Amino acid sequence: MPLGRRAVAEFAGTAVLAVVVIGSGIAAEQLSPGDLGLRLLENSTASALGLAVLILTFGPISGAHLNPVVSLADWLGGRRDHGGLSTRALGVYVAAQFSGAITGALLANAMFDRSPWQSATQARVTGGHLIGEVLAAAGLVAVGFAVARHGRGVNAAAMAAYLGSAIWFTSSGSFANPALTLGRMLSDSFTGIAPSSVPAFVAAQILGGLAGSSLITLLYRPAARPR
Amino acid sequence: MPLGRRAVAEFAGTAVLAVVVIGSGIAAEQLSPGDLGLRLLENSTASALGLAVLILTFGPISGAHLNPVVSLADWLGGRRDHGGLSTRALGVYVAAQFSGAITGALLANAMFDRSPWQSATQARVTGGHLIGEVLAAAGLVAVGFAVARHGRGVNAAAMAAYLGSAIWFTSSGSFANPALTLGRMLSDSFTGIAPSSVPAFVAAQILGGLAGSSLITLLYRPAARPR
Amino acid sequence: MPLGRRAVAEFAGTAVLAVVVIGSGIAAEQLSPGDLGLRLLENSTASALGLAVLILTFGPISGAHLNPVVSLADWLGGRRDHGGLSTRALGVYVAAQFSGAITGALLANAMFDRSPWQSATQARVTGGHLIGEVLAAAGLVAVGFAVARHGRGVNAAAMAAYLGSAIWFTSSGSFANPALTLGRMLSDSFTGIAPSSVPAFVAAQILGGLAGSSLITLLYRPAARPR
């Protein structure tokens, strides 16, 4: 598949992912003012289902990474076994993902008749939340690589189930995606994150991605001798 | 499959789809008076699950379009690659879908012991909502064509997941279907739409359908040379 | 598969189905006193997931009918094409289903530390509700036969999705099962039905089952000539 087309897929897919996460968050905030948990349930359900659809739609074109941590892990794995993203493709993917996430955030704001350019105000950094982000990104990468051997249907369902669960079981809300974290910074709504919290979250996500990738390598490497 | 039988499938399938969307909306309105978001979660869950079942039940007969925008996109694609609906079949499908949606709306009203003939009162047109409808229909068509290569189980699950997500991430509630929009005009309940809002919504849906179809053509056309 | 073992499967499966529906209804009633819709969402989600599991567990043994209307439609279809239940097996299945549902209702009551023998008090008959029951049973049988050609995974998911949707889109709550209706008569809780409402509901269910079976025969019969 030509790299240009893969870039379009990563751009469009990450843009829609940002619309899904931010848009459903705005809808939930408007419709369920009384209970934060219900709002998160609405947001997590819409996000999980939307992610599955995006993987099915864009997976055959670009692999549907939609996440710089996933592309980074793929590139790292490829350096070892010569099958992942090339260094040039990594750069293109990450650029498409960040610009897609920004575009999606603006579109979500506009679609809900809000000012397109905004800056979120929710400070999110605590010690527990950073543990949460490390765990969220580690799980995301580990699950992604473990289920890659299945067909795309199971693959998409697994990633959706992971997101729908991790939003709840991590204390941080499972951002687990630096591009999406940047997009969320641009909408002052339920799923937003204040700019001051972004660097620590992104660092935790990269650390988690490396940890998840190591766990899978440890478990799935060819066994010397079965017993 | 004979065209008459396909017409019965499109009629029955779209009628039940209207019952699913409108009926679950009435139930949610009656049972959850306190929180609009909870009501929408009930309605979106029932609608998504119901759509999956309809695709599995009527797909082998007619393809389970259940939506004039989908049939239009199929006809357009077929003019290019000689595989879609014929012009005559397009007319039959669309007529079956509109009459099915009207029948389903009447049935939903009657089933909930309400007056069968009603006119909805919810004005829904805003700039953001029309962006929402364009996006909703574009996504519906894009996902539908992207997953057509999978088996019907994955196909049905993908369309259901799309609907369950798009109802939340679009500001407009993701009508994305001119026949269903007409049906919703005939029930003055949670999922209704005032007649004055219908033309703009339908125009946005057709525009979105064309955009979604173009995106998929761009991404999935045979690649001249991989690199 | 020996008929005795199939009877055990129908008995155990219908008993657990009654526990699932009635038990989750009692739990929802106790935990969500404030909103009837939320209670129904909890009950419908648990019931749909539970039905899928029962079809996967008992399907390979008995076909997992768990419902006299389904067994009746299977027997009727078999008289035409010589593939369904024998008349003797129909009697055994229906007896196992009714005794299973009664057993499950008693177990659900006991498990929630309630008096085992109870009589429900909710009158449920209205004109709209009977239309709802006809539609619910017609859909159940139609979907069941339409998806029978798929593998058991899709089959189970389709029946679960149907139930999770129909509980919401029908006005009657989609009982659609005479054995389960009898079981629900024996628990004075959220999912109960007063004895006086049972005969009309069961008649509507049988009528619906015949209608659904006819629709599928109409659509899926071998086509004389494709066009």
Next chain:
Amino acid sequence: MPLGRRAVAEFAGTAVLAVVVIGSGIAAEQLSPGDLGLRLLENSTASALGLAVLILTFGPISGAHLNPVVSLADWLGGRRDHGGLSTRALGVYVAAQFSGAITGALLANAMFDRSPWQSATQARVTGGHLIGEVLAAAGLVAVGFAVARHGRGVNAAAMAAYLGSAIWFTSSGSFANPALTLGRMLSDSFTGIAPSSVPAFVAAQILGGLAGSSLITLLYRPAARPR
């Protein structure tokens, strides 16, 4: 697969399972203070989705038992047909599961910025709850063995659906796992269990596991003669 690697998978999988169940329970408790049912719906949804993901991720390594009752039933079955866990592997699995559950509970507490070492205070033993635990574990084992013949995708979905349903239809909340019960003892939050309730719950779980294993043996044993 080397036993050491299987032990790592059981340890990590059970640890994450404890994080999923306990963590999502803490999140639900914090975000939905008003309605216990909504809180349980959030917790049960996250737990079911998380279990599916864990089975897909660790299943190819260790079988993803993540539960001493499942390992025990596998060992017992293997003594009859020579295909299950060896006695040594049973010991390793169970040790990995218990230490994983304890680790996961500590991690969940820390991630939500709570004191890591806690003792739960919820007394849970009633006659009905013990019936519930027997039923929950019997169903878990029966479903697990009945769906083992399917592919891992269906397998994971079935176990998730079972958990998502059983949490609602059993009066006890369907712990059904001695290792997880120990982990829950170590977090004084929504999903906790007081130490004094643990022995009766674990005894009921073991009893249920044996009952579920017997039912499946009865139904699925090779038939002497079909009729």
